[in-house]
Amino acid sequence: MKKLILLCLVFVFSNTFYAQTAKEKAAKAKTEKAAAKKEKAAEAKAKKEAEKAKKEAKKDATAAKKEVKGKAVKTEKKAKDAPEKTASKTKKDGTPDKRFKEAAKDAPKLKKDGTVDKRYKDATKEVKTTSASATGKAKSVEGKTKATTNKTAAKVKKTAAEEKEDMKETATSKAAEKKVKDKVTGTYKGKKVFTGPRGGKYYINKNGNKTYIDRDGEE
Numbered sequence: 001m002k003k004l005i006l007l008c009l010v011f012v013f014s015n016t017f018y019a020q021t022a023k024e025k026a027a028k029a030k031t032e033k034a035a036a037k038k039e040k041a042a043e044a045k046a047k048k049e050a051e052k053a054k055k056e057a058k059k060d061a062t063a064a065k066k067e068v069k070g071k072a073v074k075t076e077k078k079a080k081d082a083p084e085k086t087a088s089k090t091k092k093d094g095t096p097d098k099r100f101k102e103a104a105k106d107a108p109k110l111k112k113d114g115t116v117d118k119r120y121k122d123a124t125k126e127v128k129t130t131s132a133s134a135t136g137k138a139k140s141v142e143g144k145t146k147a148t149t150n151k152t153a154a155k156v157k158k159t160a161a162e163e164k165e166d167m168k169e170t171a172t173s174k175a176a177e178k179k180v181k182d183k184v185t186g187t188y189k190g191k192k193v194f195t196g197p198r199g200g201k202y203y204i205n206k207n208g209n210k211t212y213i214d215r216d217g218e219e
Contacts, residue, residue: 193213
């Protein structure tokens, strides 16, 4: 009888223990699932914010370029129209027309012989300088945009299959390698690596063109 009671108690205790263990496992699995879901959501949010920041930067660059270009066009037009607006109107007898007296004040100053007085040439030079400065800023913004695009394209790596195809030995690549004046500084997956005057490392691809590699990728 005692053995039977003892066996029942062991059975009850065992069921309680396994029930608690199963409950703990379920809770742990639920917690891990929630953490994974939260982490995934955080990654998606970070990716979305990065894309948004990239779009805004591109939009700002385009707006700045348009603004500079617009100012340059406006300044050039103003400089071009200035002589027409400031030219003094005269009567048939050669005397200034009073209706255009204000315009005559802004007209280029002349000497007695009719030539432009050099003392007033600085005003015209200032207009041209402003126009040239605006044009230079527009070109600078355009150059920076192109440089950013080129860097982005250079960072896109080829797949293993594309790289293998690109590194095939052809008659064109062999002929091109003979014409290269840069020094051979090593190899990259069996191809000769040349180093340019600025430190860039490259090999000659199957089309006879240069394919640049990371400076640490040389064997």
